[in-house]
Amino acid sequence: MQGVRIVVLTGAGISAESGMGTFRDKDGIWTKVPLEDVATPEGFARNPQLVHDFYNARRAALKPAKPNAAHFALAELERAMRDAGGDLLIVTQNVDNLHEKAGSENVLHMHGELTKVFCGSCHHKLDWFDDLGLVDVCGHCGKEGLMRPDVVWFGEMPYHMENIYQALGQADLFVSIGTSGSVYPAAGFVNEARMNGVSTLELNLEPSENAHAFDDGRYGAASEIVPAWVDDVLKSA
């Protein structure tokens, strides 16, 4: 794998078997709470307590959550590729820290992280593992009640986009895991890869909205098909 570069995009499906909910499956998160109320700046302005309750519950659920075999397989592949002079970048839409808990180090969270918050006034960022509320004061500017989860809401610019497009342009392979392909710009990464002559593979429970855009696809539970794919990559090295 000397010099081989793989970019992996992950979505909620890779964490489904770790007990973290997905968004658009039949009992998904967005079937239980309107995303307009908890995942938009307007929703936060309208009812910040509701937003804090939503993310506090997800942050609390993350504490005991364990990575599954899919997360561990990607961490193993990152180590093997690095040792062989290659490079594996994980671009995740997920705000959980299961890739990091599994040992992955080269991870970009394009939609932010549940374990971080920032001040809506001075934009100072902080690690945060417990409940966030209306009376929390920014340690940087001292303002109260303006701290918010460091999660990219609908209508906001995702993080790391320049690095992501640069990586997609230089990759040998783009792999999409556990995402419905319904939210841009992530849903467009497969086309970006194809325009750059990069091979593309989808690993998902079922064909996503974008399945037609991929050179190849393997379907099933991430905890089964991701380790199987990693084994194939390592065997072919």
Ligand code: APR
């Ligand atoms: N193994 C593999 N794939 C799975 C599994 C599983 N065990 N369970 C579900 N999936 C697949 C589903 O088939 C679906 O295609 O994961 C995908 C989950 O899709 P979504 O719920 O839409 O989640 P995601 O694609 O990550 O959403 C993208 O939308 O709401 C925003 O910011 C939020 O990052 C999120 C973005």
